[in-house]
Amino acid sequence: MKKQLMSGNAALGEAAVLSGCTCYFGYPITPQNELTEYMAKRMPEVPGGTFIQSESEIAAINMVLGASVAGARAMTSSSSPGMSLKQEGISYLAADELPAVIINMVRGGPGMGNISPAQSDYLQATRGGGHGDYRTIVLAPSSVQELADAVPVAFDLADSYRNPVIILGDGMLGQMMEPVSFDHIRQEKVYPKDYILTGAKGRPARKIHSLLFDTKLEEEHNWKLFRKYKGMEQNEVRFETFLVDDAEMVVIAYGTSARIAKGAIRRLRQENLKVGLIRPITLWPFPTNIIRETATRVKDFFVFEMSTGQLIEDVRLALEGRGHIHFYGRPGGVIPTPVELFRIVSRHYYQSQQVKK
Amino acid sequence: MKTVYTRPKILKEAHFHYCPGCGHSIVNRLIAEVVEEMDLRDKIICVAPAGCGMLLYNYFDIDTLESAHGRGAAVATGIKRVLPDNVVFSYQGDGDLAAIGTAEGFHAANRGEPITVIFVNNGVYGMTGGQMAPTTMLKQVTTTTPSGRNHIHAGHPVKVCEVFAVLDGTSYLERVAVNKPSAVIKAKKAIAKAFQHQIKKTGFSLVEILSPCPTNWKMGTIQACKWIDEVMVKEFPLGVIKEVK
Ligand SMILES: Cc1ncc(C[n+]2csc(CCOP(=O)(O)OP(=O)(O)O)c2C)c(N)n1
Numbered sequence: 001m002k003k004q005l006m007s008g009n010a011a012l013g014e015a016a017v018l019s020g021c022t023c024y025f026g027y028p029i030t031p032q033n034e035l036t037e038y039m040a041k042r043m044p045e046v047p048g049g050t051f052i053q054s055e056s057e058i059a060a061i062n063m064v065l066g067a068s069v070a071g072a073r074a075m076t077s078s079s080s081p082g083m084s085l086k087q088e089g090i091s092y093l094a095a096d097e098l099p100a101v102i103i104n105m106v107r108g109g110p111g112m113g114n115i116s117p118a119q120s121d122y123l124q125a126t127r128g129g130g131h132g133d134y135r136t137i138v139l140a141p142s143s144v145q146e147l148a149d150a151v152p153v154a155f156d157l158a159d160s161y162r163n164p165v166i167i168l169g170d171g172m173l174g175q176m177m178e179p180v181s182f183d184h185i186r187q188e189k190v191y192p193k194d195y196i197l198t199g200a201k202g203r204p205a206r207k208i209h210s211l212l213f214d215t216k217l218e219e220e221h222n223w224k225l226f227r228k229y230k231g232m233e234q235n236e237v238r239f240e241t242f243l244v245d246d247a248e249m250v251v252i253a254y255g256t257s258a259r260i261a262k263g264a265i266r267r268l269r270q271e272n273l274k275v276g277l278i279r280p281i282t283l284w285p286f287p288t289n290i291i292r293e294t295a296t297r298v299k300d301f302f303v304f305e306m307s308t309g310q311l312i313e314d315v316r317l318a319l320e321g322r323g324h325i326h327f328y329g330r331p332g333g334v335i336p337t338p339v340e341l342f343r344i345v346s347r348h349y350y351q352s353q354q355v356k357k
Numbered sequence: 358m359k360t361v362y363t364r365p366k367i368l369k370e371a372h373f374h375y376c377p378g379c380g381h382s383i384v385n386r387l388i389a390e391v392v393e394e395m396d397l398r399d400k401i402i403c404v405a406p407a408g409c410g411m412l413l414y415n416y417f418d419i420d421t422l423e424s425a426h427g428r429g430a431a432v433a434t435g436i437k438r439v440l441p442d443n444v445v446f447s448y449q450g451d452g453d454l455a456a457i458g459t460a461e462g463f464h465a466a467n468r469g470e471p472i473t474v475i476f477v478n479n480g481v482y483g484m485t486g487g488q489m490a491p492t493t494m495l496k497q498v499t500t501t502t503p504s505g506r507n508h509i510h511a512g513h514p515v516k517v518c519e520v521f522a523v524l525d526g527t528s529y530l531e532r533v534a535v536n537k538p539s540a541v542i543k544a545k546k547a548i549a550k551a552f553q554h555q556i557k558k559t560g561f562s563l564v565e566i567l568s569p570c571p572t573n574w575k576m577g578t579i580q581a582c583k584w585i586d587e588v589m590v591k592e593f594p595l596g597v598i599k600e601v602k
Contacts, residue, residue, distance in 0.1 A: 067439050
């Protein structure tokens with residue numbers, strides 16, 4: 001396996017190209033500029049490749065929509081303030097049932113916030129984000145290799161469900177350099193493109209629209225989307241477990257914070273504290289079942305995220321009142337250290353042992 | 358018997374939803390005629406707006422996509438980059454192109470995207486009930502300028518063709534009207550010419566069409582057609598604003 005040292009942002013770009021992405025549209029924003037810059041260099045080498053530095057994130061997502069309608073694999077990327085602008089287009093992509101891959105390298109917010117890594121866009125990403133009753137699949141990698149691996153998966157999911165897919169990273173994942181291999185990325189599956197607009201040569205004209213004045217039709221369209229989302233919930237949940245079998249306390253964390261949590265858990269284990277990790281890889285659909293199953297045996301869950309508490313809402317919904325939820329969050333772009341988390345978790349661990357006694 | 362007038366094949370057997378005297382229906386028909394005469398059905402793609410033109414896909418027998426309000430030029434850009442040999446046009450009102458979608462239109466024009474914008478300037482927001490548009494005339498009464506548009510609070514009518522003309526990416530900009538037969542003939546020629554420019558890939562093309570909106574202007578249909586000549590044309594002069602040969 002050939003490996004090269006790359007930033008997470010650049011790795012996303014190369015993985016996209018290898019996954020058959022021929023259209024990239026983006027607007028500069030830190031901490032994801034390396035991806036836009038990588039695509040500016042790389043796209044001209046791709047047959048039929050298009051790169052546009054758009055006038056705004058609104059324009060970029062609408063160019064993605066146009067490229068997707070024309071049958072191409074299209075991608076855009078941004079960071080938090082830019083993602084707010086993209087929500088209009090993501091809502092239309094979902095309504096029109098068009099595939100697209102959108103990357104958010106989250107930074108501290110709200111408002112302009114800062115350019116440091118954060119996980120404060122969790123709710124925006126997992127609840128649709130724009131207007132209307134819709135969902136997007138959200139993938140949360142936690143290393144440069146996993147960023148690269150997530151891209152072909154995202155394009156395949158987008159094509160098979162005809163739905164926008166979001167890769168939710170953060171400034172740390174985007175900007176750090178790690179060895180990465182692209183050997184396994186192959187564009188194998190061909191998806192039926194019987195809906196795209198190419199000019200109505202030899203066939204009836206097609207129309208793609210989300211306007212449905214007739215409330216009965218709009219309602220039926222919403223239920224149709226709902227059934228599609230139910231299918232995603234049944235088939236697309238991805239997660240990782242780490243030292244959960246004998247755990248007395250289970251940390252729940254994703255992305256960068258899951259990585260920090262693993263470091264903390266290794267230390268905790270050295271001290272014989274039985275702590276494990278459930279790491280959602282799809283934030284939506286959320287790995288509810290594994291958490292619920294684990295709760296038949298484990299009483300203490302510890303949610304750790306780089307925000308004031310967003311993931312915790314899904315954990316609460318999963319647990320439905322079972323178990324006890326502990327929480328540690330650092331918003332605003334602060335990256336907690338494994339040692340810091342080790343201290344906090346061990347304190348909570350000992351306290352719950354006391355309660356149990 | 359010689360047929361002198363018939364429905365263009367590109368227009369489906371559907372009833373227009375437009376108000377009596379509305380210029381959109383004329384513009385729709387002209388586009389359909391041009392598409393048929395230039396034999397473009399196989400490769401043309403229409404981007405419909407949010408606005409009175411939003412139901413174009415119910416009338417045109419050509420591939421059509423609805424865009425979000427104002428985003429037509431960006432969506433058309435995405436399509437055209439993937440399908441450079443197709444003909445892609447965006448149909449937009451004055452609120453759509455000159456207010457909410459100013460950035461998308463301006464930058465598509467500046468990049469010289471070889472797309473065409475059919476820009477229907479009726480001086481108001483028709484779809485939402487006759488509010489002020491960027492193109493509303495000074496002193497014109499709308500539901501949001503109840504005592505007439507006053508430039509001190511509401512700015513001046515935006516001249517899209519003249520603004521776009523200074524952008525090097527634009528290759529063909531013409532302003533026409535659909536308020537009388539002679540104007541309609543010119544409007545049709547302009548639409549055809551814009552598509553020809555696109556096919557020759559000379560750059561961005563746009564046809565601005567002064568179009569009556571009797572309902573929201575609170576005028577009779579004939580009065581509305583006259584008002585274009587007597588008032589609108591003074592602010593928005595007709596003719597080719599720019600053509601790169
Ligand atoms: C984001 C957004 N804002 C507002 C609207 C409501 N809206 C629909 S059409 C329109 C204006 C239409 O006016 P114009 O573009 O001049 O076209 P016309 O209807 O006059 O042809 C507005 C404000 C919308 N659909 N989307």
